Amino acid sequence: MNSFAFFGALETGFIFALVALAVFISFRILDFPDLTVDGSFPLGAAVAASMIVAGFNPFTATICACLAGAAAGSVTAWLNVKLKILHLLASILTMIALYSINLRIMDGPNKALLGVDTLLSPLDNISAVPYYIAYPIAFGLFTAFILALVIWFLQSEIGLAMRATGANPRMARANGVNTSRMVILGMAISNALVALAGALFAQSQGSADVTMGVGVIVIGLASVIGGEALLSTRTLLKWALACVFGSVLYRMVIALALNGEMFGLKAQDLNLITAVLVTLAIVAPTLKAKTKAKLNTVLNSKTKQAQE
Amino acid sequence: MIRVENLNVTFNEGTPLENPVLRGLSLAIPEGQFVTVIGSNGAGKSTLLNVVSGEVSVQKGQVYLGEQEITHWPVHQRASQVARVFQDPLTGTCESLSIEENLALAQARTKTRTLSRAAKKAFRSRFIAKLRTLQLGLENRLTDKIGLLSGGQRQAVSLLMASLQPMKLLLLDEHTAALDPKTAKFILELTDEIIRSEKLTALMVTHSMKQALSVGDRTIMLHQGKLAFDVEGEARSKMGTQDLIELFHKNHSELDDDALLLS
Amino acid sequence: MSIRFSTFALFLLTIFSAGATVHAAPAQKYVAITQIVEHPALDAVRKGVKDVLSEAGWNEGENLKWDYQSAQGATATASQIAKKFAGDNPDVIVAIATPSAQAAVASARNSNIVFSAVTDPVGAKLVKAWDQPSKNVTGVSDLTPIDLHLAFIKEVMPEAKSLGVIYNPGEANSVSLIKLVKQYGPTHGLKIIEAVSPKSADVQTAARSLLGKVDVIYLPTDNTVISAMEGIIKISEKAKIPVFAGDTDSVKRGAVAALGFNYYEVGRQTGVVVKTILNGKSPKDIPVQGIEKTELFVNPKAALRMGLTLNADIISRAKEVIE
Numbered sequence: 001m002n003s004f005a006f007f008g009a010l011e012t013g014f015i016f017a018l019v020a021l022a023v024f025i026s027f028r029i030l031d032f033p034d035l036t037v038d039g040s041f042p043l044g045a046a047v048a049a050s051m052i053v054a055g056f057n058p059f060t061a062t063i064c065a066c067l068a069g070a071a072a073g074s075v076t077a078w079l080n081v082k083l084k085i086l087h088l089l090a091s092i093l094t095m096i097a098l099y100s101i102n103l104r105i106m107d108g109p110n111k112a113l114l115g116v117d118t119l120l121s122p123l124d125n126i127s128a129v130p131y132y133i134a135y136p137i138a139f140g141l142f143t144a145f146i147l148a149l150v151i152w153f154l155q156s157e158i159g160l161a162m163r164a165t166g167a168n169p170r171m172a173r174a175n176g177v178n179t180s181r182m183v184i185l186g187m188a189i190s191n192a193l194v195a196l197a198g199a200l201f202a203q204s205q206g207s208a209d210v211t212m213g214v215g216v217i218v219i220g221l222a223s224v225i226g227g228e229a230l231l232s233t234r235t236l237l238k239w240a241l242a243c244v245f246g247s248v249l250y251r252m253v254i255a256l257a258l259n260g261e262m263f264g265l266k267a268q269d270l271n272l273i274t275a276v277l278v279t280l281a282i283v284a285p286t287l288k289a290k291t292k293a294k295l296n297t298v299l300n301s302k303t304k305q306a307q308e
Numbered sequence: 309m310i311r312v313e314n315l316n317v318t319f320n321e322g323t324p325l326e327n328p329v330l331r332g333l334s335l336a337i338p339e340g341q342f343v344t345v346i347g348s349n350g351a352g353k354s355t356l357l358n359v360v361s362g363e364v365s366v367q368k369g370q371v372y373l374g375e376q377e378i379t380h381w382p383v384h385q386r387a388s389q390v391a392r393v394f395q396d397p398l399t400g401t402c403e404s405l406s407i408e409e410n411l412a413l414a415q416a417r418t419k420t421r422t423l424s425r426a427a428k429k430a431f432r433s434r435f436i437a438k439l440r441t442l443q444l445g446l447e448n449r450l451t452d453k454i455g456l457l458s459g460g461q462r463q464a465v466s467l468l469m470a471s472l473q474p475m476k477l478l479l480l481d482e483h484t485a486a487l488d489p490k491t492a493k494f495i496l497e498l499t500d501e502i503i504r505s506e507k508l509t510a511l512m513v514t515h516s517m518k519q520a521l522s523v524g525d526r527t528i529m530l531h532q533g534k535l536a537f538d539v540e541g542e543a544r545s546k547m548g549t550q551d552l553i554e555l556f557h558k559n560h561s562e563l564d565d566d567a568l569l570l571s
Numbered sequence: 572m573s574i575r576f577s578t579f580a581l582f583l584l585t586i587f588s589a590g591a592t593v594h595a596a597p598a599q600k601y602v603a604i605t606q607i608v609e610h611p612a613l614d615a616v617r618k619g620v621k622d623v624l625s626e627a628g629w630n631e632g633e634n635l636k637w638d639y640q641s642a643q644g645a646t647a648t649a650s651q652i653a654k655k656f657a658g659d660n661p662d663v664i665v666a667i668a669t670p671s672a673q674a675a676v677a678s679a680r681n682s683n684i685v686f687s688a689v690t691d692p693v694g695a696k697l698v699k700a701w702d703q704p705s706k707n708v709t710g711v712s713d714l715t716p717i718d719l720h721l722a723f724i725k726e727v728m729p730e731a732k733s734l735g736v737i738y739n740p741g742e743a744n745s746v747s748l749i750k751l752v753k754q755y756g757p758t759h760g761l762k763i764i765e766a767v768s769p770k771s772a773d774v775q776t777a778a779r780s781l782l783g784k785v786d787v788i789y790l791p792t793d794n795t796v797i798s799a800m801e802g803i804i805k806i807s808e809k810a811k812i813p814v815f816a817g818d819t820d821s822v823k824r825g826a827v828a829a830l831g832f833n834y835y836e837v838g839r840q841t842g843v844v845v846k847t848i849l850n851g852k853s854p855k856d857i858p859v860q861g862i863e864k865t866e867l868f869v870n871p872k873a874a875l876r877m878g879l880t881l882n883a884d885i886i887s888r889a890k891e892v893i894e
């Protein structure tokens with residue numbers, strides 16, 4: 001692949017790493033399968049794009065995008081904890097509603113941002129570094145910052161309470177944790193991250209589109225599961241890093257697939273590739289363990305032979 | 309100190325599976341008293357505990373902690389004053405969290421949680437000292453995930469967690485039932501010691517009449533959602549298992565729960 | 572842990588070697604096509620471009636490198652395709668449909684870009700104005716000549732007072748078109764009534780909502796509505812409300828008439844622009860083009876089924892009369 005494609009994969013990988021971290025919080029920490037993200041990703045894009053085009057400061061617009069995402073996540077959580085709707089269903093309901101809301105926000109299905117001043121505009125003017133390298137570096141640093149923030153939070157008293165809520169809600173309650181509040185908080189944080197990713201993506205992409213959220217949950221899950229299969233998850237930090245890595249890896253594989261000459265693969269084959277990747281990722285740990293066990297048996301028998 | 313009045317709890321009300329588990333049960337436990345609760349299956353022992361802890365709501369009746377009525381308080385709100393050790397060691401601890409993190413979680417039971425670091429260095433020395441009292445070597449394994457420990461070890465830690473902060477009431481729900489006899493004995497002795505040294509008010513459900521008499525100040529028996537008998541003090545200290553059975557038969561028909569009779 | 576690390580290292584090695592081992596076949600010109608999704612209309616555009624280039628002497632495999640990638644509807648993929656193309660440095664990038672065009676303009680800032688099948692290039696911020704293409708971006712818009720369509724409808728049905736439109740508010744192009752319909756409608760004495768259909772399954776409900784309120788129905792070039800057109804035709808025939816369309820294929824499927832264009836011709840127009848750039852002209856000297864060829868398609872039998880008789884004059888003007 002050429003360097004543009006490589007840095008492009010890094011850039012998209014780092015932006016979607018925020019989605020991977022969000023899915024890490026909802027799916028792994030809170031044990032809450034959350035489809036809201038298919039709606040909160042374009043929500044963040046819609047809010048940011050509409051506000052920027054309306055003349056607001058891009059920084060303010062991006063913050064508002066996060067708040068909108070937080071609101072969406074809270075609604076899903078509220079449907080689940082207060083109205084006792086199954087978490088998956090609750091998230092689907094919010095996702096469906098967000099489609100109409102996004103259309104309203106953008107007053108149409110698409111809001112163009114090309115040529116408009118965004119958060120990324122300063123990066124276009126660095127003489128030493130061309131934009132296609134500056135963007136991934138900037139996003140990489142930003143994602144690292146968010147990662148540190150997430151880890152710091154999960155290690156705080158409230159963060160620990162949230163982890164207990166997902167792992168063992170009954171025990172958490174017996175220890176004074178308001179689990180309903182924790183679920184709402186966790187879902188708010190998760191979807192704020194997704195909306196942030198959407199806002200940043202729209203600003204780098206040049207537009208916000210109402211359909212841009214389709215499949216985001218699959219990308220997030222593929223990133224988390226793929227990263228877990230390849231990297232250690234022993235500590236929280238390592239686990240979150242694995243998710244970020246998974247996101248970048250996913251984009252690298254897509255970039256490879258676009259290099260049609262290499263494998264005869266085309267972008268059209270992407271859904272199939274994603275399915276194969278995720279299946280491999282789920283199966284990999286078992287395969288690895290079996291291979292390790294076989295290796296050990298072989299090594300042990302060889303050692304025994306050497307000793308005799 | 310702890311008072312329940314006229315508790316009525318029916319599960320699956322209005323369906324063919326309707327089951328009246330507690331039928332007008334009233335009980336008052338003064339401060340510092342250690343009460344053991346026995347009864348056959350379905351007698352309502354665990355339900356009584358769940359009503360006091362807040363996990364089950366009542367159709368009729370009230371629950372008081374001191375002068376405060378807490379009948380409608382949710383579990384987490386009662387948790388600042390009520391500590392609990394579950395029957396299943398897996399329920400009482402968080403498998404994926406470390407020993408230190410589990411303890412930190414319990415440490416914050418009575419406080420408002422903040423964004424400050426949970427597993428504070430300042431707590432470490434206290435945790436290590438407390439773990440040392442268990443004599444299981446756990447004080448050297450603070451950062452190990454608690455899922456690596458055996459059931460007995462986890463139950464010991466659960467007990468420790470319950471006693472990390474002051475409480476008005478300690479609830480023990482057949483907490484030795486899932487353990488082998490040797491570990492069960494160890495945990496029971498530990499329980500007795502903690503309750504005595506901290507002068508706790510405690511309610512312990514047990515399936516064993518023998519165990520019920522070996523610890524505590526007072527023993528009550530539940531049968532079909534009502535109080536079958538209630539003994540304490542001098543009279544109780546002279547009683548053995550057989551005496552309890554006769555006491556039961558005075559007012560009730562055949563008691564046919566083998567496990568209760570033989571353990 | 573070591574197995575994981577070596578997998579990771581192996582993976583990195585693969586990526587970098589992939590870049591190193593790819594050799595482009597020697598080609599005189601290199602045209603890269605990014606399309607948002609596979610779709611008959613968009614595929615026809617692509618074919619139009621290819622045919623024009625072939626007629627001008629550029630053939631794939633001989634002296635033309637032709638790299639076509641579809642984003643499968645995912646904007647993130649369109650973004651990665653655009654970035655890949657930016658690095659491949661083709662002579663021209665052809666971007667078919669608005670999302671792919673926006674991604675191309677955002678990422679391939681130094682490549683020549685020709686967009687096609689974009690209804691509102693100014694609204695999509697691809698160019699500042701139709702006669703102000705940017706230094707590397709120009710293209711062909713498929714904006715329907717709405718004014719002409721409404722004039723034609725009024726010509727065929729002078730007594731019509733209200734016009735119903737069915738569209739998917741989730742399609743940017745349709746939203747632009749409806750705005751134009753509402754703008755031009757009153758100038759032709761037509762009151763405009765909207766019915767929305769977010770999915771192709773909602774099309775019939777939308778059509779039914781117009782019954783009794785409108786004298787005639789107009790279907791814009793909306794992917795959702797066109798894909799489920801037969802449902803509308805059935806309802807309109809029963810209610811005797813004539814249906815006019817914005818594209819000619821719909822006339823074969825039962826619409827009364829269309830002053831249409833077809834996407835293959837749009838593709839050919841685009842191909843001419845690409846050819847001009849390959850021959851050395853700069854995009855900034857090529858204004859954005861709209862539909863040049865309109866053709867009248869009529870379907871007198873369908874009209875009769877909807878209670879409308881087309882007069883001989885109109886039929887004689889038609890390029891094609893559907894039997």
